[in-house]
Each structure stands twice: as structure tokens, then as C-alpha cells.
Amino acid sequence: MDGKRSSGGDPARSVALLWGSHTKAGRSGLTVRAIVETAIGIADAEGLDALSMRRVAERLGVGTMSLYTHVPGKIELTDLMIDTAYGQLYDDVDAPSSQPGGWREAMEFVAARNWDLYLRHPWMLQIVTARPVVGPNASLKYEAELRPLEGIGLSDIEMDSVLTLILTHVEGTARIRASLDQVQQSTGMSETEWWLVSAPALEKVMDASRFPVASRVGQAAGQAHNGATDPAHALDFGLARILDGVAALIAGR
């Protein structure tokens, strides 16, 4: 899968599927909800690559093709998975906006929650988020995350832009973290170990004098957070700069 996103074809079908109640069960007790939750369980535990229709069906004790009675295809299934995961983000719509402190603390809260979300469900990062899935939980998420930006001196468009900026930052940084985790898991080496193994081969072939700044900075960064990159630090550093920039925009009025 990965880069796929045909958008299914019929938008109305997808909308109905996302917003429907999914309670009707046939004689084998199969439900859309059960399918989605099983799929999330597999993806959480073994990654998106391990998620196949056969595996889902097997785990549900059901024939593979029975899934297609409830779900049009795998793409729509992943759409449902994403919207379901969004549902776990906030207890209620006012969670971010009722955060103590101003909009800045609220946005830090939003960033932290999204960061945690991608930690729990790394597979979300692998699903190309094409034209955002407009499910009920995604809509609630958007509403919840927008509210703290109300009435602080931003236009509607700026509110949307600021939120997009923050979420893009979190997602991108989470992607870096997820990649590091995956390499670590698949090679059995920590990042530090990996560099120790690669360094000799690299030094033999790479003339450090051609990259004076890069090698100095790379060295410094590597030592500071043992491992070439520290996603947690990147998250905080970046968010601080972004929020400073937004504050400057507001103050400049």
C-alpha cells in the first residue's frame, strides 16, 4: 500500500461509511467497527506492512471476502482506521481550549497530543493523507484544535494557517521519530550502534574536508543527543520557534 489513495471513487459512499453508525451485524456477527478495530490492532502491533485483508479476516475467524460485504476495499478501511484513531485524541471538544494558560499553552497541548497519537499509531504516518478524510472525528479534531485560536487577533484564514503549520511540524517530526524507531527495530541496533558500525566504511570513502561545516555540526549534534537526531528535541525547538513567530505576527498589529 503506502502511496495509494484512489479516493475510492464514489465520495458519497465514503462519506456514508465514515459517518454511518455501523451497527448492523449479519449472522456471523461481523461489523464495520470490529473490522476497523482489528485492523488497528494489527497495525499498532506489527506495522502497516503486516496489515492485510487476509490477516484481518483470519483474526476475526471469518473468510477473507466477507470483509468486502462491510467495507468497499482496503483504502476505505484505512480511512476508517484514521478517523477512529482521531476519536481517541481528546475527551471532548473543549479539551484544548479549556487548557490553563493562553493560546500558546493550548497549542503546546495540541502538539503534545498529536505527538502521542503518532507514537501510539505510527502507521498513520505511512498512510498518505490525501485530501483529508472528512470523518466525524476528524471534524471534531479540527474544531477542538481551532477553538483556542479564537479571538486572539488572527483572521480566520490565519487561524487555519497557524494550525496547519503546527500540525505539519508535529507530523513531520513524528515521521522522523517513527523512522528511527523502525530502523532500530528491524536492525536490532540502536541508532548509536548503527552509526558505530557505519562510521568506518563512511570515513574510508568520504573526505571530511569537503564538508567542513557539515561534519562539525553533525558531530556536535550527534554528541548532544547521542544519535544523529533527537526527535523530541526537534519537536520542542521547532514548536518554540513557530509559536514565537505567531506571537510576533499577533504583536505586530
Next chain:
Amino acid sequence: MDGKRSSGGDPARSVALLWGSHTKAGRSGLTVRAIVETAIGIADAEGLDALSMRRVAERLGVGTMSLYTHVPGKIELTDLMIDTAYGQLYDDVDAPSSQPGGWREAMEFVAARNWDLYLRHPWMLQIVTARPVVGPNASLKYEAELRPLEGIGLSDIEMDSVLTLILTHVEGTARIRASLDQVQQSTGMSETEWWLVSAPALEKVMDASRFPVASRVGQAAGQAHNGATDPAHALDFGLARILDGVAALIAGR
């Protein structure tokens, strides 16, 4: 492919492959370079999903398994593709740092070049950038992009953090754009058309009063750049905030 990234196994092998000269050709004239360039051509034109070992071999007029004489597997091939693409970024290492204007203009130049890169090679966004591929061109890129940040009052670690922040922003925003492009291409509908088709089904099921802020802001944003999101605007807006934040960091010393 998509979410894969086994890191191949032997790091030394990958390093040698990336930094090697790739000039030795066998009796059929097959080269690593030719394989990589053909692969890039396919991915550029038809997307990463259309890239298969069979297609590459076919286009080269060669048996599929012959590729494996020169390249260990598909994952390593994509590593080579990425480093090759990086090679097209700057004419020389000093391109960004010799930009007229200060570090700010230089970083805008860097952002614009990366933005263009992802426009030309959208498949790069689909390849999970695990433990960054340390090829020769990637190293040059890092050096080139770091140089404009020299001597402006940032520590080594901050230099790295700032660059990471900017590149993450560009990549994330490019990902949004690529997704929109792909939906547009696969459905044959422009984004505006898509929303027009989906809106009726959505309105029937979604109670706008539950999402007061979201629907107001979404409406405003949608009208401003006809289409729910305007990646180009998001790029500029975000970059401006980020650079303001960095400027504040420097000024605060």
C-alpha cells in the same frame, strides 16, 4: 513499497554502493547509473506505485533478474534514487550561502529549492526517510544548506535544529500538495469539483452547529484559495513564521 525500510542489512554494502563510481558495465552494458536513472524516470512519470523491478528491466531491454547483479534489492535502489535526486538540487555547494541578502533570504532559497525538488520528484515523499541515506549528494546538500547559518549567532546544535525545522516544514507541506495533486489526477476532478460533489452528502450527515468554529474557518479558508487548502500559501506563511521565530532567537542574545 511505501513503508518499507529494512536498511538492507549490511551498512557497509550500502555505503559502498552509494559512494561507488558505478562505471563497470557487463556485456549487456547494464550499469547502476542506468538502472537508477530509468527507475527515476518511471517514478517521475507514473508514480512510485508504477515502479517495479520488472518495469525497469523491461525498459532497459534486459531480464528482470539481471538488475540484481548490480543492485542488491529494491530498497537499495530507492536509496540510490534519492541520493541521485539530491544531486540535482544545487549547482555547487555555495549556491545557498552565496545568495544575495542575509541568512533569511538564503533559507528562503533553500526552501524554494526543496519545494521544487518535491514537485519534480513527488515519489521522494512516499519513501519513508528512515535513518537518512548518507550518500555523497545528501552530504553535499547538508553542507550547502548549513553554510548560510554559519556565524549568525547560532550554536552548532541550533544550526542543525533550524535547518531540520525548515526542511520538515517544506517536506510536510509538499506532502500535502502531492496528495492533492494525486487525488486530482486519479479522480479527474479538481479539488473544487471534488468538494462540490461531496458537499451534499456531507451536509446531510454533518450537523454544522456542532462545529461552529470549524465550519466558519473552513469556509473562509476554502473561499480564500478556492479549494480547502492552498499548499503554496501554507509554505510561505509557515516559512515566514518560522524565520521570524529564528530571528527572535538570535535577537534575544
Next chain:
DNA sequence: ATCCCGTTCCGTACGATGTACCGTACACAG
């Protein structure tokens, strides 16, 4: 000239995958 051996090429085959197609068997309305 002959042989040998290392390398390059590639045909075949295997185990995956998503899902189209179509028969079966059940639950419920009449």
C-alpha cells in the same frame, strides 16, 4: 589453441498481496 573460472545474465518458481466473480446458505417476510 585449449581449458578454466569468475562474472553477468536471466528463466522459472514461490509466496505474498488486493479483490473480481459467483455459488451457497442463512434469516426473515409473506
Next chain:
DNA sequence: CTGTGTACGGTACATCGTACGGAACGGGAT
């Protein structure tokens, strides 16, 4: 009790990456 719509799922197909092992070649040693 019977008729019919829906849920279920077995089989099959195209596609993928690539393991395996044989064929074909080029160049060095005899």
C-alpha cells in the same frame, strides 16, 4: 412453509519482490 434478499466465503487472477540455479560469455593461465 416457502420465497427472496443479503451475508458469507472458496477459487482464481494479476501483480509484486526475489531465491535459486543454469546458461553464456570474457579473459588469464597452461
